[in-house]
Amino acid sequence: MSKIGIYYGSTTGNTQEVAEEIAKKLNVDKADLHDVSKADTNYAAYDVLLFGSPTLGLGDLQDDWEYYLDKVKAADLNGKKVALFGCGDSSSYSDTFGDAVGKIYDAIKSKGCKFIGQVSTEGYTYDSSEAVVDGQFVGLLIDNDNESNLTDQRIALWTEDLKKVI
Numbered sequence: 001m002s003k004i005g006i007y008y009g010s011t012t013g014n015t016q017e018v019a020e021e022i023a024k025k026l027n028v029d030k031a032d033l034h035d036v037s038k039a040d041t042n043y044a045a046y047d048v049l050l051f052g053s054p055t056l057g058l059g060d061l062q063d064d065w066e067y068y069l070d071k072v073k074a075a076d077l078n079g080k081k082v083a084l085f086g087c088g089d090s091s092s093y094s095d096t097f098g099d100a101v102g103k104i105y106d107a108i109k110s111k112g113c114k115f116i117g118q119v120s121t122e123g124y125t126y127d128s129s130e131a132v133v134d135g136q137f138v139g140l141l142i143d144n145d146n147e148s149n150l151t152d153q154r155i156a157l158w159t160e161d162l163k164k165v166i
Contacts, residue, residue: 002047002081002166004028009036009062014087014144015054018155022050022085025159036068041075048081048166049113051104055088059096059130061103073107082108083117083162084139086131091146094127098141102130105138115139116165117158123150 006023010016016035023033032046043049051072053065061069086101105115119137131137140158142151 003032003045004048004050004166005032005034005043005046006050006052007034007036007039007068008052009054009064009068011054011056011062014142015052015062015085018085018087018142018151019050019052021152021155022052022159025155026162035064037064039068041071043075043077043080046080048083048116049077050083050085050117052085052087053100053104054086055093055096055098055100058093059099059103061100065100065104069104069107072104073111075111077108078112080113081116081166082113083115084131085117085142085158086139087142087144089145090124090126090143094125096128096130097124097126097143098129098131098137101137101139101141102132105131105133117162119154119158 008019053062084101088098090097
């Protein structure tokens with residue numbers, strides 16, 4: 001399997017927990033799990049990058065991602081495989097569910113990376129999302145507020161799919 005770096009931002013701890021669970025499922029060492037509030041963008045050691053952010057408020061990026069995303073846009077992502085994940089609230093914020101993941105995707109889609117880990121929207125309840133491209137989510141979306149009973153299964157299925165392409 002390729003060398004994987006996981007980069008996440010987390011305000012309440014949900015996205016960090018998801019990042020840690022993904023790391024376990026993919027056998028990613030804790031040294032390769034990075035909080036974006038302290039991370040650089042030297043991605044040379046990694047073949048695969050996983051970027052995760054919760055969606056806050058009405059479709060906003062997590063605070064640390066606001067700053068970090070500019071650094072990611074300036075980094076060399078050419079030839080890297082990139083998978084996205086994030087947390088959101090599909091009930092209270094059904095019009096902006098997972099928008100932060102869509103914002104990251106939009107910011108780096110022209111950087112020469114190959115996106116992996118798209119997820120079907122089937123089984124999700126929401127009204128609108130910037131994370132939907134060509135009828136599917138650009139990455140894994142988790143709703144621990146309303147669908148925590150689906151979290152473990154969604155992470156397990158997603159990581160198994162990732163293993164097939166990394």
